[in-house]
Amino acid sequence: MPVILGIESSCDDTSAAVYSDGVMLSNIIANQAIHEAYGGVVPELASRVHQQNIVPAVQQALINAKIRKNDIDAVAFTRGPGLLGSLLVGVSFAKAFALAKNLPLIEVNHMQAHILAHFIDEPKPTFPFLCLTVSGGHTQIVLVKDYFDMEIVGQTQDDAAGEAMDKTSKILGLPYPGGPLIDKHARLGNPDAYPFPEPQIPGYNFSFSGLKTSILYFIQNNVAKNPNFIAENLNDICASVEKRIVTILLNKLTKAAHAYGIKDVALAGGVSANTGLRLGLQQLGAKHGWNTFIPAIQYCTDNAGMIAVAGYYKYLQGDFTDQHVAPLARMPF
Structure with missing residues (x-):
């Protein structure tokens, strides 16, 4: 070999x-x-x-x-x-x-x-499978027909999911890199505390620029009323932002999986290390009878x-x- x-x-x-x-x-x-x-x-x-x-x-x-x-x-x-x-x-x-x-x-x-990366460890997905690839610069749903026969069926029209998390961390004054810190604080917060909007983008495509703007205005408006708003509600803010980003991603993935009749569904990219996203995919897999695949963190x-x-x-x-x-x-x- x-x-x-x-x-x-x-x-x-x-x-x-x-x-x-x-x-x-x-x-x-x-x-x-x-x-x-x-x-x-x-x-x-x-x-x-x-x-x-x-x-x-x-x-x-x-x-x-x-x-x-x-x-x-x-x-x-x-x-x-x-x-x-x-x-x-x-x-x-x-x-x-x-x-x-x-x-x-x-x-x-x-x-x-x-x-x-899904072919490094066992278990490995079976072709064809869908892969939600999420990173700081890319957000894609890919139909994987073979090792190098891949088709993007949905992708972001502007910003990536990872960018939304990074921008949120900056707004909240968290140090770089912010993604892991959003994850950490989200585990301690109430994901239903603040209902951020879900963009209505047709098909399997994504958009996160509007969500970033809504988060910015939400923080600015609340800090204007209470200068200690972020410090007092950091965990709930992170949990609510993470929940919205995860639901945006998984709702599109579910739609694509049903349309293509796919049962093997995978995550990839840096944001796939996020605890909420990993757990969300596993829960969806149990609900829909999918075989779910998530690489080791490394x-x-x-x-x-x-x-x-x-x-x-x-x-x-x-x-x-x-x-x-x-x-x-x-x-x-």
Whole structure:
């Protein structure tokens, strides 16, 4: 079986992984704390820290996998979508490593890799299945017919679900990254305390810009009446915002599942680490008789494990790229 080295650097996490023979031998993720001071990812800083982290991450991945560089059969890397400067670091390293060791290169679409993370561990979904892919920059419902035969049947028309959570955390004065903190406070609050509106978007598409605006005005109006409103009601606010975002996502997913007659339904992307969303899908699965699939937390956020798995299936198909490949900030699905 081929040994695949995976490289991921699409945003602010530098990651390297080794996958072989159906087993994830290692999955190293180096986070970037530098962005906390700015309340979000600063692209130029991210690319600089990737340069510092990429070699140690790969070295540690090899050590944890208990293999040598000469044992690797191919290098898979994220070509896009993502921050161009960040992608450039990972792509350049992958090309140099492959060139030095005379190895084939495998380009991977970051969003497809999130979906293929479901093929790392058991149980695995059966084709065709629906995958709700939710991250800071993307919100999609994807009909997955095969490993690389995927069709987007619904997606956001403006902002992503992850952006709505990040914006809410900023409005509430929570430090970056805000998503996990929204999740933490939501577990302690009343999700029915504040009924935020659900956008009426036709079909399976989403919109979160109006919800972001309604949350902003809600907070501003209440703080004007009571300067301590956020501090006194933080848990309930987070729980109510999370509930609305989750219901928007799952209502569309339910609609699509019924329309396509799909029984295998999956979550993917960074926001799939959210406790409310994971629990919501499991409850829907029990209600509708679905087989539900949710990756382990380490494979939800940006990681090279999913890149290595996607590279593995491309390797089996002989789908390689060459040294002329360049990163793509926007990469067709």
